[in-house]
Amino acid sequence: MGRYILRRLLQLIPVFIGSTFLIYALVWALPGDPFAGKCGQRACPQPYVDMMTAKYNLNDSLVVQYFKYLGNLFSGDFGETFSGNSIGQMVADAAPITIRLAVIAVIIEAVIGIGAGILTGLRGKGFLDNLVLVSTLFLISLPVFVTGIVLQLVLAGQWGIINPSVSADATVGELIVPGFVLGSLSMAYIARLTRASISENRRADFVRTAIAKGQPNRRVVGVHLLRASVIPVITFLGTDLGALMGGAIVTEGVFNINGLGGLVFRGIQEKDGATVTGIVVLLVIVYLLMSLVVDLMYAVLDPRIRYD
Amino acid sequence: MTDPNAAGGLSHVGEPGEAKNPADGPHKPRSLWGDAWRELRRKPLFILSGVIIVLVVVIAIAPDLFSSRPAGFSDLNHANEGPSADAWFGYDNQGYDVYARTIHGTRASLLVGLFATLLTVLIGSLVGIIAGYYGRWVDSLLSRFGDIFAGLPFVLGAIVILTTFNAPDSNPSEFRIIAQVVGSIAVLTWPVAMRIMRSATLVAKQLDYVKAARGLGANTFRIVFRHLLPNTIAPVLVYATIALGAAIGAEATLAYLGIGIRSPVVSWGVEISDARDYFQNVPHMLLFPAGFVTITVLAFVMLGDAVRQALDPKAR
Numbered sequence: 001m002g003r004y005i006l007r008r009l010l011q012l013i014p015v016f017i018g019s020t021f022l023i024y025a026l027v028w029a030l031p032g033d034p035f036a037g038k039c040g041q042r043a044c045p046q047p048y049v050d051m052m053t054a055k056y057n058l059n060d061s062l063v064v065q066y067f068k069y070l071g072n073l074f075s076g077d078f079g080e081t082f083s084g085n086s087i088g089q090m091v092a093d094a095a096p097i098t099i100r101l102a103v104i105a106v107i108i109e110a111v112i113g114i115g116a117g118i119l120t121g122l123r124g125k126g127f128l129d130n131l132v133l134v135s136t137l138f139l140i141s142l143p144v145f146v147t148g149i150v151l152q153l154v155l156a157g158q159w160g161i162i163n164p165s166v167s168a169d170a171t172v173g174e175l176i177v178p179g180f181v182l183g184s185l186s187m188a189y190i191a192r193l194t195r196a197s198i199s200e201n202r203r204a205d206f207v208r209t210a211i212a213k214g215q216p217n218r219r220v221v222g223v224h225l226l227r228a229s230v231i232p233v234i235t236f237l238g239t240d241l242g243a244l245m246g247g248a249i250v251t252e253g254v255f256n257i258n259g260l261g262g263l264v265f266r267g268i269q270e271k272d273g274a275t276v277t278g279i280v281v282l283l284v285i286v287y288l289l290m291s292l293v294v295d296l297m298y299a300v301l302d303p304r305i306r307y308d
Numbered sequence: 309m310t311d312p313n314a315a316g317g318l319s320h321v322g323e324p325g326e327a328k329n330p331a332d333g334p335h336k337p338r339s340l341w342g343d344a345w346r347e348l349r350r351k352p353l354f355i356l357s358g359v360i361i362v363l364v365v366v367i368a369i370a371p372d373l374f375s376s377r378p379a380g381f382s383d384l385n386h387a388n389e390g391p392s393a394d395a396w397f398g399y400d401n402q403g404y405d406v407y408a409r410t411i412h413g414t415r416a417s418l419l420v421g422l423f424a425t426l427l428t429v430l431i432g433s434l435v436g437i438i439a440g441y442y443g444r445w446v447d448s449l450l451s452r453f454g455d456i457f458a459g460l461p462f463v464l465g466a467i468v469i470l471t472t473f474n475a476p477d478s479n480p481s482e483f484r485i486i487a488q489v490v491g492s493i494a495v496l497t498w499p500v501a502m503r504i505m506r507s508a509t510l511v512a513k514q515l516d517y518v519k520a521a522r523g524l525g526a527n528t529f530r531i532v533f534r535h536l537l538p539n540t541i542a543p544v545l546v547y548a549t550i551a552l553g554a555a556i557g558a559e560a561t562l563a564y565l566g567i568g569i570r571s572p573v574v575s576w577g578v579e580i581s582d583a584r585d586y587f588q589n590v591p592h593m594l595l596f597p598a599g600f601v602t603i604t605v606l607a608f609v610m611l612g613d614a615v616r617q618a619l620d621p622k623a624r
Contacts, residue, residue, distance in 0.1 A: 011452065014452055014456075015452055015455040015456055015459055016459075018452075018453070018455075018456035018459075019456050019457075019459040019460055022456065022457075022460070023460070023465075023468055026468050026469060026472045027468060027472065137606060137609055137610055137613065138602075138606060140605075140609050141553065141557070141602050141603075141605040141606035141609050142602050142605075143557045143560050143561050143564075143598070143601060143602070143605075144561065145560075145561055145564045146560075146598045146601070146602060149587060149594065149598075150595070153587075153588075153591055157588070243461060245461075246460075246461025246462075246463070246464050247461055247462065247463055247464075249463050249464065249467070249565070250463060250561060250564070250565065253565070264464065264467075265467065265565075268467055268468060268471050269471070276468065280460075280464060280468070283461055283464065284459050284460065287459055287461070288459060
């Protein structure tokens with residue numbers, strides 16, 4: 001097991017460097033003057049240009065710049081924006097909100113998705129099964145911004161149940177609707193995954209054994225069947241938590257949430273490279289680590305899998 | 309006797325369609341695709357999605373059949389008016405007829421989806437089949453290379469790519485921006501097609517007839533195109549159908565963020581992007597094109613889903 005983790009961690013390194021270098025190169029190798037429009041209507045004064053060039057190592061080659069940046073990052077220094085705000089502080093303010101949103105989304109999609117999957121997987125063909133099938137197809141086809149805008153127009157505009165935009169502290173209650181929007185697509189995938197997995201395992205030998213030895217139905221379903229069926233779902237949820245944090249840009253935009261997505265979107269539009277690279281690096285790390293954790297959880301959940 | 313399709317065909321003997329069609333009698337086992345086709349013809353979801361897709365394609369080819377007004381028709385006197393008999397989907401803030409624009413926007417949206425999917429599937433299948441066929445370090449290298457692109461969140465990656473190549477205040481040409489949207493969708497999604505193709509190749513490579521072909525001295529080219537590809541193409545095609553829907557949705561999402569295709573091109577995404585700042589007061593401006601996007605994506609997802617089930621012998 002230890003050797004497997006080590007090997008996986010070593011494999012993550014080139015992927016991590018590749019992904020982050022790609023973004024770094026795209027952001028910093030922009031054609032054109034990086035100081036264009038940074039000082040209002042006039043050209044930037046020479047001392048400012050010199051200072052910024054030194055600060056972002058703009059005179060070095062791209063690769064050297066990148067590794068200097070990475071070095072700073074790993075010593076905990078995210079750097080500063082062009083206007084001198086600390087990016088570390090901005091990320092520290094925004095990250096909890098995005099994490100809260102992503103966790104709420106994962107909880108909502110897990111509860112509704114797994115619930116619907118178990119229900120239809122156990123019942124088999126019928127009205128409920130068709131209903132869930134059609135509604136999952138519909139959710140998969142609905143672009144996230146449409147779900148968000150429609151819910152916002154109806155719930156906030158027509159019925160006045162929620163506020164159209166989330167306040168600065170973004171409490172859990174306010175994030176429920178955005179979380180539902182963010183998780184709606186994955187919810188559909190989870191429902192289908194659970195359904196397929198349950199209806200496959202329902203006929204498995206170990207379930208028949210459990211029934212034959214007189215286990216009550218609740219225990220057969222809750223322990224024997226569910227534990228085996230939930231493995232692919234857990235994998236999906238794990239990688240999804242990483243993916244949702246990066247995918248929250250649209251949802252955060254619709255509901256005016258001050259999370260990482262909004263921060264990175266503003267960074268891109270204001271051509272503030274340091275913010276964009278900092279947050280993307282962070283999101284890539286989260287995503288890669290989550291996929292590693294998911295792989296390891298396989299072994300915990302399914303005793304048949306051994307990594308040695 | 310070793311043909312797995314024969315068994316699949318026999319299990320259907322005695323069904324009503326069998327006797328009426330002498331062409332595929334019990335002596336002539338149907339292929340995997342023939343079986344799937346028979347299965348599909350009876351599925352309501354498949355028929356429904358087929359009808360929608362045919363309709364959307366006809367709209368894309370001949371938009372004038374469906375709308376007497378050109379896409380550029382504008383009457384500022386009616387700006388922001390809701391749906392009426394005169395303009396089914398109402399007018400937008402510029403006085404454009406939303407119905408006419410939605411009908412004329414079908415072609416661009418569909419083409420973006422089509423080209424993005426083609427590019428994704430071509431790159432992904434090529435890399436996947438190479439990785440699966442050669443294995444060892446080639447496989448590790450290509451798989452890790454795919455992981456690099458898969459690790460980037462889609463929306464984030466697309467925003468960075470599209471803003472890097474077009475500064476927000478620049479004015480790129482029509483063709484260039486469409487090519488960039490198509491390219492960025494393909495660049496960020498090809499690893500999915502690659503993984504599907506790679507695992508299908510890994511399975512097919514171990515089959516006896518492939519080993520036999522190699523033993524008989526067939527060259528790589530022949531093994532890949534004659535023997536591997538026909539057996540690995542099914543899962544990729546299923547993925548492609550669903551990806552086509554997803555790409556149309558992605559075009560709309562990028563447009564909603566204001567970085568996708570822009571005027572003077574007319575597409576569903578462009579309409580959505582134009583509606584971005586006004587939909588609070590003029591919701592029909594956004595809801596009708598978004599509805600078209602959703603229904604089209606739904607049709608492709610349903611089609612892919614039905615084909616997957618029909619091709620999967622376990623589900624029968």
